[in-house]
Amino acid sequence: MYEFKYHRPGTVRQAANLLVKNEDAKVIAGGHTLIPVMKQRLASPPHLVDLSHIEGLNTIEMKGRSLVIGATARHAEVAGSAIVGEAIPALANLASQIGDPAVRHKGTIGGSLANNDPTADYPAAVLALGATIVTNKRRLKAEEYFQGLFSTALEADEIITKVMFPLPKKAAYIKFRNQASRYALVGVFVARRPSDVRVAVTGAGSEGVFRVEAFEEALKKRFASKAIEGIEVPAEGLNSDIHGSAEYRAHLIGVLTRRALDAANAKG
């Protein structure tokens, strides 16, 4: 790890000022992606701005018909939250599958989304549920937020403060995880929303999280695993590595989507 200066602001405004003042500064909260990357010297920010002591930034609450999760809410907090469990159980279930218990005690939803790892779990939920990413500057729709591999619409001095999830009628997340890393080899989040159906896939796409429109079209007519039988997902544009070929991932997308649909319907 290269040298850096550590800052611990007490408010989002202070944090944003530190980002403006210090070029190439990075935000840290749980540190479970950034610290490993810094250890490998793949990142060498000269300044770290720690958000984890900003009061109220980890609040989980219902606001109208939306579930609002603060940026520094840790995976264990989301997984164990009665509010999340009541509002969107699929989201609590997703959080309970990230990493391992010790990782879940540190990692945050804001960190996962800011990093936009192509194998992370939260991006699938945010895209499928049509969530809004709220920052210190503006509100970003999921569709405009994710911009490819480790890439987002966030500006250099922009900080995620919370994520707003509109409540779906039904939802489920099924993950086929890499046994060693616990990251998603493929993860599929299906959501039946009041206006449409969304199927978002993580782990498989070479450009990060994406939606399967062919599935969505078929599911709009009938929200059931039978509705997508026979629809093939093309392997083109999917990741191929030692863990699985693009064809294998394409196959898994179909299998996991059907399982997710069954799970979503089983919950009634």
Place this chain on the structure above:
Amino acid sequence: MAKISLIVNGNPVTANVDPRTLLVQFLRENLHLTGTHVGCDTSQCGACVVHLDGKAVKSCTTLAVMADGHEVKTIEGLAADGAPLHPMQEAFREHHGLQCGFCTPGMIMTAIDIVHRKGHELDDHTIREELEGNLCRCTGYQNIVTSISAGAKAMAKSDLA
């Protein structure tokens, strides 16, 4: 350098550290608490697990400066020198929950965290699921699971948390 003040195993500690010092380095090299181990150094194996504000975390993936103002408990903090072992340590001894012992401090700190979250009556499936972030290369886990099950029950009757 950054000045940090924290509580380690009940004792206040103040030190000047390079901000890039990992919590595990700080514990081992500054405080000479070498019970916390570095295994994989990539947040996967769990040999470095300590409690930060009462919760199991991987100290190889935590900066010492991030623990400033917080409370850390390591394997050395479970029982005083010469005093009887913590019930979870005693269970690992009694049930041979280790061979080489390298992963054991992390296993025990994780085991106690499991009891704090899941209670004293743990079935084997729960224990195995909860141990997904702790790797042992010798035992095949059988006796670790037995130890944790017994240690969890014993903790119900003990004053040591």
